[in-house]
Amino acid sequence: MSLVHNVLRTLGTGSVAFTLALGAAGVKAQEPIRIGSFLAVTGPASFLGDPEEKTLKMLVDQVNAAGGVLGRKLELISYDSAGDAEKARTFTKRLIEQDKVNVLIGGSSTGETMAAVPLAEQAGVPFISLAGAVVIIEPVKKWVFKTPHTDRMACEKVFVDMKARGFSKAALISGSGGFDKSMRAECLKVAPANGIEIVADETYGAADTDMTAQLTKIKGSAAQAVLNPGFGQGPAIVTRNYKQLGLTQPLYQSHGVASKEYIKLSGDAAEGVRLPAAALLVADILPANDEQKPVVVKYTQDYKARFNSDVSTFGGHAYDGFWLAINAMKATNSTDRAKIRDGIEATKHYVGTGGIVNMSPTDHMGLDLSAFRMLEVRNGTWTLVK
Amino acid sequence: MSGAWLQFVAAGLTAGAIYALIALGFSIIYNTCHAINFAQGEFVMVGGMSGVSFVAMGLPLIVAVPLAVAAAMIVGLLVERLAIEPAHGNDVVTLIIVTIGVSLFLRGLAQVVWGKGIHALPAFSGTEAINFFGATIVPQSLWVIGGTVVAVVLLGLFFNRTLFGKAMQATAQNTLAARLMGIDTRVIMRVSFALAALLGALGGVLTAPITLTSAEIGIMLGLKGFAAAMLGGLGSFGGAVIGGLLLGLIEALGAGFLSSAYKDVIAFVMILVVLFFLPTGLVGARSGDRV
Numbered sequence A: 001m002s003l004v005h006n007v008l009r010t011l012g013t014g015s016v017a018f019t020l021a022l023g024a025a026g027v028k029a030q031e032p033i034r035i036g037s038f039l040a041v042t043g044p045a046s047f048l049g050d051p052e053e054k055t056l057k058m059l060v061d062q063v064n065a066a067g068g069v070l071g072r073k074l075e076l077i078s079y080d081s082a083g084d085a086e087k088a089r090t091f092t093k094r095l096i097e098q099d100k101v102n103v104l105i106g107g108s109s110t111g112e113t114m115a116a117v118p119l120a121e122q123a124g125v126p127f128i129s130l131a132g133a134v135v136i137i138e139p140v141k142k143w144v145f146k147t148p149h150t151d152r153m154a155c156e157k158v159f160v161d162m163k164a165r166g167f168s169k170a171a172l173i174s175g176s177g178g179f180d181k182s183m184r185a186e187c188l189k190v191a192p193a194n195g196i197e198i199v200a201d202e203t204y205g206a207a208d209t210d211m212t213a214q215l216t217k218i219k220g221s222a223a224q225a226v227l228n229p230g231f232g233q234g235p236a237i238v239t240r241n242y243k244q245l246g247l248t249q250p251l252y253q254s255h256g257v258a259s260k261e262y263i264k265l266s267g268d269a270a271e272g273v274r275l276p277a278a279a280l281l282v283a284d285i286l287p288a289n290d291e292q293k294p295v296v297v298k299y300t301q302d303y304k305a306r307f308n309s310d311v312s313t314f315g316g317h318a319y320d321g322f323w324l325a326i327n328a329m330k331a332t333n334s335t336d337r338a339k340i341r342d343g344i345e346a347t348k349h350y351v352g353t354g355g356i357v358n359m360s361p362t363d364h365m366g367l368d369l370s371a372f373r374m375l376e377v378r379n380g381t382w383t384l385v386k
Numbered sequence B: 001m002s003g004a005w006l007q008f009v010a011a012g013l014t015a016g017a018i019y020a021l022i023a024l025g026f027s028i029i030y031n032t033c034h035a036i037n038f039a040q041g042e043f044v045m046v047g048g049m050s051g052v053s054f055v056a057m058g059l060p061l062i063v064a065v066p067l068a069v070a071a072a073m074i075v076g077l078l079v080e081r082l083a084i085e086p087a088h089g090n091d092v093v094t095l096i097i098v099t100i101g102v103s104l105f106l107r108g109l110a111q112v113v114w115g116k117g118i119h120a121l122p123a124f125s126g127t128e129a130i131n132f133f134g135a136t137i138v139p140q141s142l143w144v145i146g147g148t149v150v151a152v153v154l155l156g157l158f159f160n161r162t163l164f165g166k167a168m169q170a171t172a173q174n175t176l177a178a179r180l181m182g183i184d185t186r187v188i189m190r191v192s193f194a195l196a197a198l199l200g201a202l203g204g205v206l207t208a209p210i211t212l213t214s215a216e217i218g219i220m221l222g223l224k225g226f227a228a229a230m231l232g233g234l235g236s237f238g239g240a241v242i243g244g245l246l247l248g249l250i251e252a253l254g255a256g257f258l259s260s261a262y263k264d265v266i267a268f269v270m271i272l273v274v275l276f277f278l279p280t281g282l283v284g285a286r287s288g289d290r291v
Helices: A002-024 A046-065 A085-097 A110-123 A151-164 A178-190 A212-219 A234-244 A260-270 A279-285 A293-307 A313-332 A337-345 B002-033 B040-056 B061-087 B092-114 B139-161 B163-173 B175-180 B185-211 B217-232 B237-258 B260-277
Strands: A033-039 A074-080 A103-106 A127-129 A144-146 A169-174 A197-203 A225-228 A251-253 A274-278 A372-378 A381-384 B130-132 B135-137
Touching (some): A033 A046, A033 A085, A033 A313, A046 A293, A085 A110, A103 A110, A110 A127, A110 A144, A110 A178, A151 A225, A151 A251, A151 A274, A169 A178, A178 A197, A197 A212, A197 B260, A212 A234, A212 B237, A212 B260, A225 A234, A234 A260, A234 B185, A274 A279, A279 A293, A279 A313, A279 A381, A293 A313, A313 A337, B002 B135, B002 B139, B002 B185, B040 B092, B040 B185, B040 B217, B061 B092, B061 B185, B092 B217, B135 B139, B139 B163, B139 B185, B163 B175, B175 B185, B185 B217, B217 B260, B237 B260
Parallel strands (some): A033 A074, A033 A103, A103 A127, A127 A144, A169 A225, A225 A251, A251 A274
Antiparallel strands (some): A274 A372, B130 B135
């Protein structure tokens, strides 16, 4: 992976020199529109950055093959931040100052994003983040947007579903990774407003292999339903232990494990588990009249055809970020950084993989709870909960 | 509440059994070359991941499990031959640093070969939980605990009843004297690595159905096993077993009765307290000289 990336980087810097030379010769019209990106292509967060970078490459190629945007080709300059906030900062600086990109799409994790935010704000570059946390868009920052749903929305979606099933007391069992902790905090915050009382709040370590102790405590509590904000192998072990202990309360997982992998790892213990997820994961079972269906089906097919691997929601975030930027260029008929920013903020009814986006000066994400679908595992696969 | 008690104890014993297997690996290698083998956790990973691979190839578990253990033993032999033996004669610190390098190498190699994903091995005898006085245990836990008991008993017989085992003990007690008695200590070293890999890999395949496995799983397990070995007394086989089980129990009971957020803290603080009063561990040699 890093080889490909090094080649990319070399190509990137090479073409900058090339275009500079061209610019001096006065052939400015041929200059490509530069999309700058810094993603965790390697390292522990590579499951985010890898599909994100692949998606961006695929889309840039598709658009260029179709003649580009505003008569100009696109050029992707992508750096591997390896999930490191410090590297993300360095690369952002380089993208803004040396590569002179028109728009920034990147930041696989919240840490990388927040390291880049001050730079984008200062230099006035539209920046679409692909990370989850609420802090990215709250308070609203003039130049910063994001495409993924927030963990707060996932909590709300779950609580609304619990309420609809007549539950008012819930237990949390969370991991101790960044995603897990952030989601746990958000859930604790929004629970009262949704009429849910958290009666047990257990945690487990990132590398823990047994959660029966925590679940035994929950079993003895008054919880009517259990939510597991978690990521990685933890939720699969929780699910297995849950069945082992014979807990009868419904179990909810987070969007963090919304993949076939989770069902595979949990085995038949996953039956009946519910979780909120983006439409992208259930492209094939969406009703035909669903507005998102054509978008997610096409992206799924394209991605599979090119990379021979399944799509993930993370790649979908990059897909949405890319099109938000391109649509803004088309709408404002400009590649000026400020114009692109205005265009993104004016986005109305963009149908993407993550939901239907309506941006406003006070909302730089533009998604509501309808972006999440409530899924239930039945017969070893996802089904939509009506 | 007795159900909860039992549940915590069952969880603790299962986790403790694998810590014990890893701790035994640490002790065996410590005895023959006086170094801590920080690649011990990686043997666990190699065992679990090769098991997953063999099952994915369509082999039945009864073939896949021994093959996975054998694969890890080969890895253990290769590690000894290619990394440890060339560094022989250097001081212990050098050897320890070599093992850290080996562990990083194996982890990276595993990510290339098997990818970064998480894998599960099918349970050996079903996943239907067994009810036991209000606590529930998955059959796999019994496999883990039973497997550990069998391994410990066989290990005991090997060290005390066979000539080769006695030669290994002799080497542990005094390498030079052993060599003078005609024991080929290089062979002893190789066997000790193979044995350590066997024990780690056994833990890896036995627990993979419960804990799942990934290229990264060896880091934390290696650390816990090392802590267990220290707790029991590095180099002592009985100590390794006691340390492993105790660590597992402290963790599970700490998580159950005190706070799940601080269960590792509770476990490690207990270890620090024990080592403060008994620097050689619970069953370690009470002699003055420490490495």
